Amino acid sequence: MRGGDIGPAGVVPAQLAQLPWRIIFLVIAIGVFGLLVLYSAASGNIRPWALNQGTRFFIFLAMAIVLSRIPESFWAMGAFPLYIAVLLMLIFVELLGAVAGGSQRWLDLGFIRLQPSELMKPVIVLACARFYELLPAAEIRRFGAIWPAAVLIGLPAGLVMLQPDLGTALMITAGGITVMFLAGIPLRLFIGGALALAVSIPIIVNYVLHDYQRKRVLTFLYPESDPLGTGYHISQSKIAIGSGGWFGKGFLQGTQSHLDYLPEGHTDFALATMMEEWGFMGGLFLIVAFGMLIKWGIGVSVRSNSRFSRLTAAALSATIFYYCAINMAMVMGLAPVVGVPLPLISFGGTATMTFMICLGILMSIDRQNRKVARW
Amino acid sequence: MVRITEATQAYSFSRRALVLGGLQGGVALVLAGRMAYLSVFENERYRLLADSNRINLTLTPPRRGWIVDRNGAPLANNRTDFRVDLIPDRMQDKPKTLDALQNILGFSQEDRARIETDLKRAAGFQPVQVLENLDWERFAAVSVRLPELPGVAPTRGFARNYPLGAGVGHLVGYVGTANAEQFKKEKDPLLVTPGFKLGKDGIEKQMEDRLRGTPGAKRVEVTAHGRLVRELATRPDSPGETVKLTIDAGLQEYTARRMGDESGSVTVFDCMTGQILAMVSMPAYDPNAFSDGISRSEWKMLAEDDHIPLMNKTLQGLYPPGSTFKPATALAALGAGVDPSRVIYCNGGYQLGNRRYGCLGRHGPMTMHTAIARSCNTYFYTVGREIGINNIAAAARALGFGAEYELPLPSQRYGTIPDEAWKLRRYKQQWTQSDTLNASIGQGYVLVSPFQLALSAARLASGKLVEPSLLLEPGKNFPALPFPPEHVAIVRAGMDEVVNGHGTAGASKLQIEGVRMGGKTGTAQVRRIMDATRGQGGAWKYRDHGLFICFAPVDNPRYAASVVIEHGMGGARAAAPIAKDVLTFLFDRPQAMKRLHALEAGWGGNINQRMAARAAAWKAGQAPQPPTAAPVPEDPAEAARGVAAAASNASVEALDPDAANLKPTGPLE
Structure with missing residues (x-):
């Protein structure tokens, strides 16, 4: 799918006409649907969530459009400085938490509580892509192609695990590894890595994870072991989704969400709130919509000319995919509850911002591609 | 070793991007399949579960049928009984509420221990009995203080009454709360409803089926926190049948008294x-x-x-x-x-x-x-x-x-x-x-x-x-x-x-x-x-x-x-x-x-x-x-x-x- 080229030249300013409008409309469609869900989650009120979220959605969408005007070369040049800046912020919140006696994940910037760990999700992709762009092609099968990337990923992932935030740490790691995979690191390393991971999961669960995380993993494996604790989230979420049927109970008619049986119905479990009222068709709409978006992102990557933009575009699309897939799997009882929101649907400024940054960079690369094509 | 150039790298990239895209498409299919499984194939089951979440059924014990003598004079009938129950899910501060109730009603520590055990075992809306057979003064004292006692439910029920007392003891029997074995056998939630009693001996026991009646029920929609949203339907109880005996109440009483x-x-x-x-x-x-x-x-x-x-x-x-x-x-x-x-x-x-x-x-x-x-x-x-x-x-x-x-x-x-x-x-x-x-x-x-x-x-x-x-x-x-x-x-x-x-x-x-x-x-x-x-x-x-x-x-x-x-x-x-x-x-x-x-x-x-x-x-x-x-x-x-x-x-x-x-x-x- 190719975006843009809607307005006839001359009527609409060239800069506007150049925007990938199909993608922007797709994102607006998902976002507005998300606002409807939040409106219903508040029992038919725009407060406290829909209005707030709507404002942020359009502000961040505007920001994404602004980002799309930034030339690709800026992202390549700025990748490492951005990475170092966000890493410093991560260390800073960690220290802040240590001083305040407790764990803290965010910096209060007044208008938004900024989570540096969220910013790290696109930035890790930029940094890894930049690293592999700089790496001479012949080096890719050497050890020198692996350890710097592993350090790039390991530092922020480790810091985020300390917070402790398993979901975000997983997403950062996944984003970075996706770049490594696409960059051409030998396949046997991924297969070996996957095997090593399978072996080490029990060790991680037992020694690395925090109690509440371990409990969530165990509850995921044996939901009936804790029907009133963490398992309650999963089982109530499945009841909400399952009771929706083909077309759902109707807008504002959900009982699981409105009568508070569904916990976190406006944040991590917003998909369940949505599917209770919109049914299987609502869920399918989201999968198709996000699928089109991700397919566009991969298309952008394939059409790119530079190694940096190819890796970045594909890995950012994958990041959006991870968001959606992990959240949906978690809400439907296919994955442990790790606290990953559904972008554009779940209430929360940070996830929207991360998503819009990814979108902005993707649109920026797309613009570059078309410029090159025109030349 | 194969020489790796920019060109081979680009080729390897598109292959791997294809694999990645394919994997993502596969995951999307699995997720859509899961959605369909939950909401379409398992729909009926989850709809029932959602209903059992939101709909709360409260039973009202049926009025027990009378036992009368050959002329219709009652050997066993029902009198009004004032009772106080607790609805566990609606209680906020359990110890505080119990303290307050103990002050008003003056029940013993033994009773309190029993109530606390029952509260621990009770699920959600299943009421727990505090005391029955209250006099009007104590019942009224609880009733006026209700606003400060969330979860306390003063109830007017019925209790069994035997006008002839000991004179009909062995004949008519008596009633009592169901024990654990009976509940296990019948599996009827009515048996653990406060105020419900079943026959334990004599006619009361043997004629249980006819005397019991059908419980009334109140269906209400409630939130997860127990707040009542609306009443859906109320079905009145239908009292048990009257059992007419060949006994002559006057003669029975006279005989019992004459035996000294x-x-x-x-x-x-x-x-x-x-x-x-x-x-x-x-x-x-x-x-x-x-x-x-x-x-x-x-x-x-x-x-x-x-x-x-x-x-x-x-x-x-x-x-x-x-x-x-x-x-x-x-x-x-x-x-x-x-x-x-x-x-x-x-x-x-x-x-x-x-x-x-x-x-x-x-x-x-x-x-x-x-x-x-x-x-x-x-x-x-x-x-x-x-x-x-x-x-x-x-x-x-x-x-x-x-x-x-x-x-x-x-x-x-x-x-x-x-x-x-x-x-x-x-x-x-x-x-x-x-x-x-x-x-x-x-x-x-x-x-x-x-x-x-x-x-x-x-x-x-x-x-x-x-x-x-x-x-x-x-x-x-x-x-x-x-x-x-x-x-x-x-x-x-x-x-x-x-x-x-x-x-x-x-x-x-x-x-x-x-x-x-x-x-x-x-x-x-x-x-x-x-x-x-x-x-x-x-x-x-x-x-x-x-x-x-x-x-x-x-x-x-x-x-x-x-x-x-x-x-x-x-x-x-x-x-x-x-x-x-x-x-x-x-x-x-x-x-x-x-x-x-x-x-x-x-x-x-x-x-x-x-x-x-x-x-x-x-x-x-x-x-x-x-x-x-x-x-x-x-x-x-x-x-x-x-x-x-x-x-x-x-x-x-x-x-x-x-x-x-x-x-x-x-x-x-």
Whole structure:
């Protein structure tokens, strides 16, 4: 799918006409649907969530459009400085938490509580892509192609695990590894890595994870072991989704969400709130919509000319995919509850911002591609 | 090693991007599949789960059906009961709320511990009972403070009420909360609904299905935090059926009161219809107290009483019938061809081999008529030995002994009508002549229940194979007894003579114009030891039992009854006077009441007053001791049956047949 080229030249300013409008409309469609869900989650009120979220959605969408005007070369040049800046912020919140006696994940910037760990999700992709762009092609099968990337990923992932935030740490790691995979690191390393991971999961669960995380993993494996604790989230979420049927109970008619049986119905479990009222068709709409978006992102990557933009575009699309897939799997009882929101649907400024940054960079690369094509 | 260039790298990238895209598409399919599985294929299941989340069903216990007497007077009905329950999900600060309730209601720490355990076990909206049977003041005190007591639900329900109290205890039974076993068996949430009680004994237990009714229900939509959103539907309860008994409430109450402090049993039949007009076992527990749940000390008092108030003696007590068995022997003799006018000379006893079987007197020449009237043992030893035990046993069974009857009451005992085959089976011994002599005067192995005695009286009086009934149903026609009517008439004439001629119960003649009572006295020995008092004095528990069977009017029998007074020292002395007053009540109430009032004045009040006095005296006697750890059994009915069984076994033990052999000159009339 190719975006843009809607307005006839001359009527609409060239800069506007150049925007990938199909993608922007797709994102607006998902976002507005998300606002409807939040409106219903508040029992038919725009407060406290829909209005707030709507404002942020359009502000961040505007920001994404602004980002799309930034030339690709800026992202390549700025990748490492951005990475170092966000890493410093991560260390800073960690220290802040240590001083305040407790764990803290965010910096209060007044208008938004900024989570540096969220910013790290696109930035890790930029940094890894930049690293592999700089790496001479012949080096890719050497050890020198692996350890710097592993350090790039390991530092922020480790810091985020300390917070402790398993979901975000997983997403950062996944984003970075996706770049490594696409960059051409030998396949046997991924297969070996996957095997090593399978072996080490029990060790991680037992020694690395925090109690509440371990409990969530165990509850995921044996939901009936804790029907009133963490398992309650999963089982109530499945009841909400399952009771929706083909077309759902109707807008504002959900009982699981409105009568508070569904916990976190406006944040991590917003998909369940949505599917209770919109049914299987609502869920399918989201999968198709996000699928089109991700397919566009991969298309952008394939059409790119530079190694940096190819890796970045594909890995950012994958990041959006991870968001959606992990959240949906978690809400439907296919994955442990790790606290990953559904972008554009779940209430929360940070996830929207991360998503819009990814979108902005993707649109920026797309613009570059078309410029090159025109030349 | 292959040289890696920019170009090969680009190629490798597009391949890997394709793989990544493919994997993502695959995951998307799995997610869509999962969505479809949950919301389409499992839809029905999850919709039910969602409904069971939001819809809360509260049961209201049905009003229990009444138990009424033959005229519609209530034996068991319902009274308004003020109760306070807790709804666990609506409570905010449990300890604080309990503190406040304890202040207002003043319940004990023991109660509080019970409530806390129940609260822990209760799920969501299942109410937990705090207290029932509250007086209006305390109920109102909770009601006005409701705003500060979230989760507290004062409820107006119904509690069982027995207007006749102890007078109907064993007959009607009592109700109580379901125990864990019953809940496991029925799985009905109604059983654990506060305020619901089910029958634990007597009619209440046996007629449970008809009495229970259908619970009402309230369906409400609630949030996860228990806030009520709206009421969806309310279904009123439908009360249980009324069960109408053949009992005459007035007669039942009179009989219970007339028995005074004696331990024993009275059963009155309508001998034409087989309907039971009164069935009293005394002393009895007060079913009102049992239904409210009795305290440890109340229970201990009842369990330790040597008059065994926990046992329904009418059906579960077994006694040697003594001379009240002689009509059966007489009918057997007539059937075997003994001439009723034949004269047998009584010289004060009967010689069998080297052993002498005594009579109470030297009656001289006896016919069947005079032998029944004066209860001559020699006469019955003689004919009994001539006709043999099997004839006697057959006649006894025809009169209703040795059998169980279809009654809506939990348990009956057959008793024993011995014969040759029975002894061989039971003791692996041959029947002896000595056994026959003992059996022919209702001693030895013979054991009957007071209920069977009354039935035998009804059959003798009507000449029909009367079957007993306790539930009021259209009358049945019974076939005639397997004895020629003239034989039965001879026995009845003898029983007429007992009361109205030269008989053993002359003192108990009815004082009613034109109505005569026929009867037969009996005295059953309790103990083998022949001490100086011969069962006529000494310690209460070693005295003889007094028995009496009767019917009236003699000319056209309508009523039949049996009276058994444990350790009453003789039928004529203890049992016949009670029978006289009870039958008088049926024909002339004022006369009967007058006599009762005179007696009660001497005893120290009516049943309730005397029970209260006894309880107070018992408590005073217990006071110095610390309360013992004898626990209240969870189900008093079960425990009571245990007590009753132990008691019966004891009495059978005491009546070991050897007793009669060791003591050939029994205290027989």
